[in-house]
Amino acid sequence: MRRFTLTTMLLAGMFLLTQQGLSRAESSGKTATGYVFHDANQNRKFDAGEKTLPGVAVSNGLKVVRTDENGKYELPVTDDTILFVIKPRNWRTPLSKNLTPEFYYIHKPKGSPKSHFAGVAPTGPLPKSVDFPLYPQKEPNQFRALFFGDPQPRDQKEIDYIAHDVIEDLVGTDASFGVTLGDILFDDLSLFESQARGIALLGIPWYNVIGNHDINYDAPNDKLSDETFERAFGPSYYSFDYGTVHFIVLDDIEWIVTDESKKNKKKKGKYQGGLGKEQIEFVKNDLQQIPEDQLVVLMMHIPLVGVEDRQDLYRLIEKRPFCMSISGHTHHHEHRFITKEDGWRGAKPHHHIINVTVSGSWWSGAPDERGIPHTMMADGAPNGYSIITFDGKEYNLDFRAAGRAAKYQMNIIAPEAVTVDQVAETNVMVNVFNGSEKSKVEMQIGESGSWAPMERIVAIDPSFKKLSETENGVEEKSYRNLPKAKNSTHLWQAKLPDGLKPGTHLLRIRTVEMDGDEHVAGRVIRITPAKPSEKTASTEK
Incomplete structure (x- = not known):
């Protein structure tokens, strides 16, 4: 009877472990232990007398545990596990010489398998104690962060483009940290170090x-x-946490190699947007540590609506009243509001930002006076980056065009001159780079004119279409062709008001964005007298 009871208990225990997400790591029998501590002398070693930190989250990429009252944790590992501390508020992790956070320990005793680009060198046996040093810092409720979409340099020349087009203007930034939202490089992974060195000139921690x-x-x-x-x-x-915000970096690149690809060495695999069960399990366990009234920011490369198993992620975040996400990948700038049409079950739509890219349209187009391609994106917006201000549960995104003043927020598309009899038929368009369906856009002629609403449309930006056709039509050019124009989600249009008299007029556009930011820009337009008709001209003769 006792043997049956013990067997039953063991089976029940195994079932419970399985239900809680038993992984290969947990079944391997290896356990990592260590401490999270205040590294007072900054030597990255846990020395006698240094204070341990209880209640800090640590993960093996699947489970998330908190250090006990002695600052100690335990986690199962395999021979291919990365342990990492989840940076708490008011603490920072060590930084590399290129200011990338070093919050992890890689356990690969035999190292990475051989590949074209080097992986991790053998790490040897699991240390008796895998410790994580932290350093105190002040993190206010309000802070700013930089977001780079797709810098994507092919070579050192294009890394230099990034330095001149973006980095130089940002030196001295008051941002607390920055994030590159994927496509750090364009396939040549040997350039990771060089790219990181350039960004490090900003002097702030940089996540990838x-x-x-x-x-x-x-x-x-x-x-x-x-x-x-x-x-x-x-x-x-x-x-990691910063201030009152919890940030989650996601890997939504799923690499698929078919049996056919394995047989044919010349045929590569393919990628798709995907997270996988283990990563979903990590996000689930991670969010269990985070209060529901805390702002959560998900950062990924492929936009959320392009992730195959996004419904699993939706179930984890849709009941949180304060959650947003941001990505890159598509080389245009857009605010998406995910609704029930995509399977979202939350009380209100989920705000997802497809971020402007540093490389614009992959460093294409004619070079400017600096020798850097203008690289306008296919939605008619310039290349650049975003600055997001976080304040408690609120956030505010500012669009920044590379190499331009901060006030450059729109492109007004109107003719140089219009005859007085054609005024009412003349269309004015404006591309508001950071605009969305929640923006309010208006037009005014002259200082005393009334502000008239403009209509939002989803269409090709005519200025990009004209530019790409002109530049791409040049023979024997030294620059890359611009991509095919794509629909822009931040275009507005309106007719000129009837009754304008001949003369030079200032046309002004005002936009109020979803976060309340207001921007105004102007364009000079001439109204000329009507051309005499053929009949009138003949009579005059």
């Missing part, structure tokens, strides 16, 4: 999201596609 151009294309499966990224930056998904 993995993109589809940042993976090992010769990897036989998704698990091994991140080896070079891991060597450079650590885990491909993780989380």
